[in-house]
Structure formats: structure tokens, C-alpha cells
Amino acid sequence: MTTIDTDICVIGGGSGGLSVAAGAAQMGARVVLFEADRMGGDCLNSGCVPSKALLAAAKAAHYAHGNPAMGVTGAAPAIDFAAVKRHVADVIATIAPHDSVERFTGLGVHVIKERAAFAGRRLVQSASHEVRAKFYVIATGSSAAVPPIPGLDAVPFHTNETIFTDVEKPAHLAIIGGGPIGIEMAQAHARLGCKVTVIEAMTILGKDDPDAATILKERLVKEGIELIEGVGVAGVSGTTGSIRLELADGRNITSSHLLVAAGRRANIHDLGLEAAGIVTRTGGPGSIVTDRRLRTSDKRVFAIGDAAGRAQFTHIAGYHAGIVIRNMLFRLPAKIDESLTPWVTYTDPELAHVGLGESAAAEAWGTGNIRTQTVSLGGNDRAVAEGRTEGLVKVVTHRNGRILGATILAPQAGEMILAWSVAIAARSRIASMAGTIAPYPTFGDASKRAAGQFFTEALFSPRTRRIVRLLLKL
Numbered sequence: 001m002t003t004i005d006t007d008i009c010v011i012g013g014g015s016g017g018l019s020v021a022a023g024a025a026q027m028g029a030r031v032v033l034f035e036a037d038r039m040g041g042d043c044l045n046s047g048c049v050p051s052k053a054l055l056a057a058a059k060a061a062h063y064a065h066g067n068p069a070m071g072v073t074g075a076a077p078a079i080d081f082a083a084v085k086r087h088v089a090d091v092i093a094t095i096a097p098h099d100s101v102e103r104f105t106g107l108g109v110h111v112i113k114e115r116a117a118f119a120g121r122r123l124v125q126s127a128s129h130e131v132r133a134k135f136y137v138i139a140t141g142s143s144a145a146v147p148p149i150p151g152l153d154a155v156p157f158h159t160n161e162t163i164f165t166d167v168e169k170p171a172h173l174a175i176i177g178g179g180p181i182g183i184e185m186a187q188a189h190a191r192l193g194c195k196v197t198v199i200e201a202m203t204i205l206g207k208d209d210p211d212a213a214t215i216l217k218e219r220l221v222k223e224g225i226e227l228i229e230g231v232g233v234a235g236v237s238g239t240t241g242s243i244r245l246e247l248a249d250g251r252n253i254t255s256s257h258l259l260v261a262a263g264r265r266a267n268i269h270d271l272g273l274e275a276a277g278i279v280t281r282t283g284g285p286g287s288i289v290t291d292r293r294l295r296t297s298d299k300r301v302f303a304i305g306d307a308a309g310r311a312q313f314t315h316i317a318g319y320h321a322g323i324v325i326r327n328m329l330f331r332l333p334a335k336i337d338e339s340l341t342p343w344v345t346y347t348d349p350e351l352a353h354v355g356l357g358e359s360a361a362a363e364a365w366g367t368g369n370i371r372t373q374t375v376s377l378g379g380n381d382r383a384v385a386e387g388r389t390e391g392l393v394k395v396v397t398h399r400n401g402r403i404l405g406a407t408i409l410a411p412q413a414g415e416m417i418l419a420w421s422v423a424i425a426a427r428s429r430i431a432s433m434a435g436t437i438a439p440y441p442t443f444g445d446a447s448k449r450a451a452g453q454f455f456t457e458a459l460f461s462p463r464t465r466r467i468v469r470l471l472l473k474l
Contacts, residue, residue, distance in 0.1 A: 002129045004110070006030040008328060009124050009133035011116050014041020016305035016317030017139030018099055020022065023325050027110040032131050033109050034116035034124070041141050042160075043314040044092060045057040050164040051059075051184055055346055058083045058191035062223075062348070069387060079193050081169035088164050101213070117272035122300060135300050135328045138271065138288060141315070142264040142306035147176070151236040155243055157258040160185075170194045170257035174245055176233055177261035178204030180345040183216075185259060186225050187347050196225045197253055199245065201232035205345065209357055209407040215390055216351055216409060218229035266307050276301065281309060292335040294324050297425050302327070311341045342421050344414040351429035355405030355424045361396045365404075371397045373453040375446050377410060382441035386411075393446040395420070397454060401429035406450075410443050419447060430454045 008024050010017045013035030021033045038045050066074030086339070097103060101111045114126035124131045144159035146152065158166065160181055173189050175182045178200030190196045198204065204227055205213040217227060235246040236258070245253045266287040273280055279289045279297040287309025294302045303325040305317030319336070326334035342354035361370045377383040377391040391409040393416075398404060406420035423433060433451035438444055458464065 004032055004129060004131045004331055006032045006110070006131060006147050008032070008135050009131045010034070010137045010139055011043065012139035012141060012267075012305075012307070013037075013099070013111075014139060014141045014305065014317065014322050015037045015043045015314045016141075017041070017137065018104070019318050019321035020137050020139065020304070020324060021104060021109045022107055023321065025104075027325075027329055028082070029329060031109045032133065033104065034114060034126060034262045035111065036108040036113065036115035037319050039101060039104075039111075042143075044095060044099055046164060048314050049092055049095055050088045051160070051181070051188075052346060053088040054084065054164065054188045055112065055184060055348075058188040059348055061193075062191040067387060075234050079169075081192065082167040084192060085165065085167045087097065099357055103464075113240065115270075117270060118276035118278070119272060120275050121298065123276075125456055135302065137324055137328075138268070138296070138301065138303040138307050139305050139321075140267040140271065141306045141317075142266050142312060144260065145263040145265045146260060147262045147273060149176075149233050149236055152260075154202075155258065156240050157236075157243075157260050159260050163185045163259055167232045168257075170255075172255040173259060174199065174243065174253055174255035175259045175261055176245075177259075177262070177263070178202075178229065179207070180205070180259065180343075181207055182259070183220070185261065185347055187220060187223065189226050190220075190223050196197035197228065197255065198225065199228045199231065199233055199247065199253070201248075202230065204219060204229050205351070207350055208345070208353060209394060211394065212351055212407050216345075216347060216349065219349070219390055220347070220422055226267060264306065264312055266309060293327050293333060294320055294336065295327070306461060310336075310338065310342070313341070313343055316341060337425075340421065340425050344416050344417065346414065349388065349409050349411050350413035351407075352417035353407045354404070354414060354417050354421045355403070356396055357405055357407065358394075361398075361404045365398055365421070369399050370404075371399055371454060373397070373450045375450040375453065377443070377446060379449070380441075380443060380446045382443050382445070383410070386440065393450040395430070395433075395447075395454075397449045398431050401431060401454065403430055403433070406447075408447070411445070412443060416444055419444070 007030040010021050010033045021031050025031045061077045064074050064077035066072040104111050116124050116126040119125040172195040175198045178198050186196045186198050232248040233245050234248045238244045241256050243255050243258045281287050288303040290303050290308050296303050304320035306312045323334045326332040345351040374394045378389045385390045388411050394407045396405040403423045408416050430451050438448040
């Protein structure tokens, strides 16, 4: 057993853990990083990167048909499903060196490719190493949650961890779960020539703005995707090629393949947290309890990303990394601000959100203090020119004009939402966006129009007309 004394010990080589390790090492800290599986974690290997690569291939297939309304007629694309999956693998391979053991070793990080766990208070052990550090960071991420559906344990099914490597094209893909992962995979596979059915026990895209989600669901249905909401799966049976799903309302669906996208669970079950006296949440998916500085019950041990039980996004893990680095290296009491959290569902059109939605804002500030401005893309000249008018920009403000949240459904909503993220982080008022010069014609101009609507009632009111008439007499 090799004993190491170091400054920072990171458990988990996903996006959050790698950000901590790289940042701390380059600032002069001694860092030990444990990762038993693949460097880059879920995001690189079975999450963000492969899903966006698959969606890009699906978009290429979809638009190969052309647009007859614009006088452009294409041909049905020839889809080589195995080649599509090779494209996905190539994208991962291209990005992988940035997250590799070699790169991090070059940065001065001591990488140990073994599973690690706490063996006591502030002592971490693996098969061949034990590490004592001034600070510890738990960045173990999450895995696909498997719901307790009768028969599911006897049926072959995919999660996000396996679907990107299967080169067999599903004739009919059934998806359990209508959240972002399930909906992204539904559109991707439908555009690649698969029949797709999505089953969601609650509401599809239930965490998103309902008006935007409704428009997106209508688009998915037009593309041939069957959406079933408010109905759970009572049982599953069969094998690949013929998988039978019995729904709670008595309906039966037979598919060739099954994808389970029913949420995620933090990877904290084998970390020896009890030995370290680290408190976890009980019930639900479970996670590590942290304060706003991301400190656990042991103030020298931090938890970030999915392990901390907060918003499960790669960019949040990176954000957390910056918070804990400031706490550990500079002893600054940096705290997270969850009102800044943006998220995007990378369908076509994309659905992006940041800050508070209408209901959350009303709960926080009172219904009478909330103003909502909505602009349809039907009135955006760029959207009209491109035939992409299905979408909207919705902005939620306090009545004093402070920007509280924004939702965008548009072809490049993920890019457009950044402006609102900056505005919310700066605690800006809506006048700052309304007064911005937007290039014309762009989809972004819809954001400016939504901001301008905040002032429409007062600007064109009878009182304003009287003032203008009076001034014109001078």
C-alpha cells in the first residue's frame, strides 16, 4: 500500500472532478485524482458529447429532404446506422485527449486508475494507495436510474450508457421517460428512420415552461413520434426484437428495442461515506448533503456535480468546480447561486431556460409582482425567412423590471439564452435588454422585442399621448 500526502484528493474523473484537478494543479496545488472507469465521465462517453453527435447526424438526415415550400426538393437520405454510430465514436475520440490521463499527468495531477473510498475521517483508500489530504472533493457523478417496473430486470434494455454504441438500428424504439434525454433520443432516432414511442408517467418535459413544451411536443408529433403522457408502465416482457410494454391503462405496446430514460441517481453508494461521517439524503435518488459552499458535514470535504444532488448538468459541475477551488485554495467563502442555472434540451428547435419560470417567480415574489412578456417567432423576420416560426421567447420579470427568468424555444435557443444568463447574473433590469441594439434579421431580435414589450403598455398609454401632445405644442 502506497501512502500519499497531498493538498487535494479528487474522487471522480468526470467533468467536475477534472475541472477541479486541472485548475488546482495549474495554480500550484498538489492533486491526486482517482478514476476507476473512463476519464471524462458520463458527459464525454455516454452523455452530452455522444448525444449531440447523434442529434447532429439526425439533423443532417432530416434536412436532406429539402424544403419544397422554398422551391428546394431533396431526396430521402440513405442512412447507414452503423456509420452514424461510428461518427458518434469518432467525435468522442476526438475530444477524449483533452480529458486523458496523459494530459492531466502533464498538468501535474497524480492520476490513479482505481476505485477509491473513504476508510475513515479524511482518509481515502484504493486497492494500492491510501491518501491523506488537506481537502477532498467528491465528484462521482450519476448513473441512469432504473425504475422498479415488473419484468424490467429480465428484459434487455438500453440506458444512455449503452445506446450510443449499439450499431443495430431499432425498427421501433420505445422510450420510458419524457425528460430531456428521452425526448432528445426520440427525435434523433425518428429522424434516422426509426419508429418511436415515448411513455411518460407524468408530463413530458414537465420541468420546462408549459407553453414552450406544448409547441415542441406538437413538432415531435408532426415528425411521427408517438407521445403517451400521464400513463405509467405496469410491466415489461419479451426480448430484443419483440419487447412488450403493458401500460397502466391497459394498452400494450410492442417494440423492437427499449430505452430507459427515467432520471438519474448519484454515484455515492460505495464511497465509504459512513466511515467518514459524511451525511447523505435519504429517500429518492439519494445524494450528499452540502451547504451553499458545497461543503459536506465535514467542512474539509466538498461534493460537486450530480453527487451533490443539485441540477444535473455538465456546466453546473464545472461551475461547482470554480466554487470549491475558491474555497480551498484562496479560503474565500464563495457560494453557489442556483438562480443562475441555465439548461437546454437539444431538440430541433431547442428549448432553453434560465432563472425562474412563471410559477416559481410567482411563488417567490407574489403573483401581483410578476410580469411576463411573450413573443412568438411568428413575428420574427429571420424565423419567417427560414420557415422556422414554431417557437417563442418568454421573459419573466419583477414589476420593477428586474429580470428573473427566460425561456426560449428556437432553432438556436441554447446560444440565445446566454444573453439572459448574463443579464440575470448581473441583476440587470429589463431596460438593459430593451435598449440593446440587436442585429437584424436575427432570432436574437425576438429577445429584444420581448424586453421591449415590458414598456409597451406605459409607452403607448393615453397618459403618454397627452404628454407628447403637450410637448409638441411648445
